[in-house]
Amino acid sequence: DSHTQYERVGADVTMKCGSxxxxxxxxxxxxGTDIDESHLNGSYLILKxxxxxxxxxxxxxxxxxxxxxxxxYLRVGxxxxxPVLMCRSNNYPKGFYCSWHLPTPTYIPNTxxxxxxxxxxxxxxxxxxxxxxxxxxxxxxxxxxxxxxxTLTVTNxxxxxxxxxxxxxxxxxxxxxxxxxxxxxxxxxxxxxEVSWQNPSSWPDPESFPLKFFLRYRPLILDxxxxxxxxDGTSHTITDAYAGKEYIIQVAAKDNDIGTWxxxxxxxHATPWTEEPKHLTTEAQITETTSTSTSSFMAPPTxxxxxxxxxVGSGAMAVCWTAGLVVAAYSVLFI
Amino acid sequence: MAAADSPSAALRRRxxxxxxxxxxxxMRADVVDLLxxxxxxxxxDASASVAAVEGVPLAAVERWDEQTGTQRLLENLAxxxxxxxxxxxxxxxxxxxxGEADAGLGRALAALLLQVSAFAYHLEELLQLESRGIPGxxxxxxxxxxxxxxxEQKLRGLGVLRELAQWAVRSVRxxxxxxxxxxxxxxxxxxxxxx
Numbered sequence: 107d108s109h110t111q112y113e114r115v116g117a118d119v120t121m122k123c124g125s126x127x128x129x130x131x132x133x134x135x136x137x138g139t140d141i142d143e144s145h146l147n148g149s150y151l152i153l154k155x156x157x158x159x160x161x162x163x164x165x166x167x168x169x170x171x172x173x174x175x176x177x178x179y180l181r182v183g184x185x186x187x188x189p190v191l192m193c194r195s196n197n198y199p200k201g202f203y204c205s206w207h208l209p210t211p212t213y214i215p216n217t218x219x220x221x222x223x224x225x226x227x228x229x230x231x232x233x234x235x236x237x238x239x240x241x242x243x244x245x246x247x248x249x250x251x252x253x254x255x256x257t258l259t260v261t262n263x264x265x266x267x268x269x270x271x272x273x274x275x276x277x278x279x280x281x282x283x284x285x286x287x288x289x290x291x292x293x294x295x296x297x298x299x300e301v302s303w304q305n306p307s308s309w310p311d312p313e314s315f316p317l318k319f320f321l322r323y324r325p326l327i328l329d330x331x332x333x334x335x336x337x338d339g340t341s342h343t344i345t346d347a348y349a350g351k352e353y354i355i356q357v358a359a360k361d362n363d364i365g366t367w368x369x370x371x372x373x374x375h376a377t378p379w380t381e382e383p384k385h386l387t388t389e390a391q392i393t394e395t396t397s398t399s400t401s402s403f404m405a406p407p408t409x410x411x412x413x414x415x416x417x418v419g420s421g422a423m424a425v426c427w428t429a430g431l432v433v434a435a436y437s438v439l440f441i
Numbered sequence: 442m443a444a445a446d447s448p449s450a451a452l453r454r455r456x457x458x459x460x461x462x463x464x465x466x467x468m469r470a471d472v473v474d475l476l477x478x479x480x481x482x483x484x485x486d487a488s489a490s491v492a493a494v495e496g497v498p499l500a501a502v503e504r505w506d507e508q509t510g511t512q513r514l515l516e517n518l519a520x521x522x523x524x525x526x527x528x529x530x531x532x533x534x535x536x537x538x539x540g541e542a543d544a545g546l547g548r549a550l551a552a553l554l555l556q557v558s559a560f561a562y563h564l565e566e567l568l569q570l571e572s573r574g575i576p577g578x579x580x581x582x583x584x585x586x587x588x589x590x591x592x593e594q595k596l597r598g599l600g601v602l603r604e605l606a607q608w609a610v611r612s613v614r615x616x617x618x619x620x621x622x623x624x625x626x627x628x629x630x631x632x633x634x635x636x
Binding site for chain 2: 199246247248249250251252253276313314315316363364
């Protein structure tokens with residue numbers, strides 16, 4: 107006859123071999139392995155100060171016949187500590203959800219029971235299939251000043267515990283972070299980055315319940331963030347980026363009127379537009395260029411024909427000067 | 442409702458709604474500030490639960506999303522008219538109890554009363570635009586309630602301000618619903634008659 111037995115960590119456990127007398131000759135096994143006689147008191151098995159590793163199947167056999175007389179599954183665990191409970195509305199005004207967990211494991215099965223009261227009214231929190239430690243409630247009323255009281259009780263074979271949360275409708279509103287954040291350089295603008303994003307898909311009605319946004323950005327090489335708050339729209343152009351530096355950008359959302367800011371969105375990286383560095387040109391290339399172009403051949407101010415990194419060695423200056431002279435000569439020809 | 446559907450009426454409605462949203466937003470910010478000052482100066486506990494006070498219009502509503510535009514306007518108007526009377530009463534009580542310390546509170550209450558009156562008027566304009574008759578105000582209303590103790594007055598004041606703060610948020614939401622373009626006549630809520 108087999109059953110399960112739950113015991114606390116550190117407890118002393120005594121197992122009887124079913125209906126066998128104290129002085130009967132028996133053999134105990136733990137998970138199929140014989141247990142040393144030193145743990146026996148007559149036919150009783152004594153386990154002192156049990157720990158988690160002693161969980162398992164314990165069986166008792168009659169001495170000579172090896173008939174199985176008793177079997178139990180020992181599960182060593184702890185009573186539950188006070189659970190951690192959180193409630194949030196990321197889909198206002200539809201409803202809210204509560205989720206919970208235990209701060210430390212009990213190592214044995216637990217059942218959770220949640221009750222939600224609004225004033226004097228009991229509400230049903232429908233458990234989600236996945237994840238298991240979550241339930242959701244639809245708002246029956248909006249704009250109520252009456253607080254909600256949520257009590258979560260956790261019970262297992264060794265004890266129970268509970269926690270309570272009290273809050274009002276507005277306080278728990280926290281949208282999910284904005285989605286699809288994209289940051290792109292702006293052509294011919296070395297200090298700009300164009301950022302766009304979308305409302306979180308869990309927010310049911312952004313037209314009636316608009317969100318406002320908070321953008322933060324910094325170059326990877328610096329620790330300090332720049333912040334911009336935007337009361338509408340789902341895009342923004344950064345105009346003070348450091349040229350050529352890679353940026354990290356994130357966006358957060360909040361209902362325009364109530365609640366708290368979402369977590370930051372997934373970070374995106376972008377580098378502002380930079381001019382392609384021009385390589386050293388040969389005489390032949392310049393001739394070819396000037397014969398086909400109609401405008402005067404003057405290098406634009408940001409273009410360096412002699413890029414600092416492109417030429418190496420002691421002959422560098424001479425090479426640069428030569429190229430510069432050639433350009434100047436042809437410019438004069440075509441004025 | 443031909444008048445409501447004309448382009449100029451639609452524009453006017455949208456304009457009134459935007460202004461109303463800004464008014465309600467400012468009103469809410471001021472109520473929240475006033476609530477903090479009120480709690481402190483009246484020596485109340487900010488987390489105290491105040492039972493629903495008689496005569497204070499509750500912002501709480503079921504099936505809010507199913508309301509028609511007209512319902513929204515009428516409920517809002519009734520509420521702000523009630524708040525107008527309640528704030529006037531609070532101001533009167535305040536002046537009776539007054540010490541110097543409360544002068545700022547009195548001024549803030551008076552400013553809020555002005556905003557509430559302005560908002561009520563704004564709602565009347567919106568109702569007129571919908572060719573809706575503006576409901577008359579009920580004369581002097583029911584007989585004044587029995588005189589409350591000082592502490593009861595303070596608690597009721599807390600209830601009034603809290604409920605007004607909720608209404609201010611609700612009004613913003615209501616006006617946003619109203620500002621949405623009207624669907625085809627006879628269809629879902631907006632400013633059409635409810636089915």
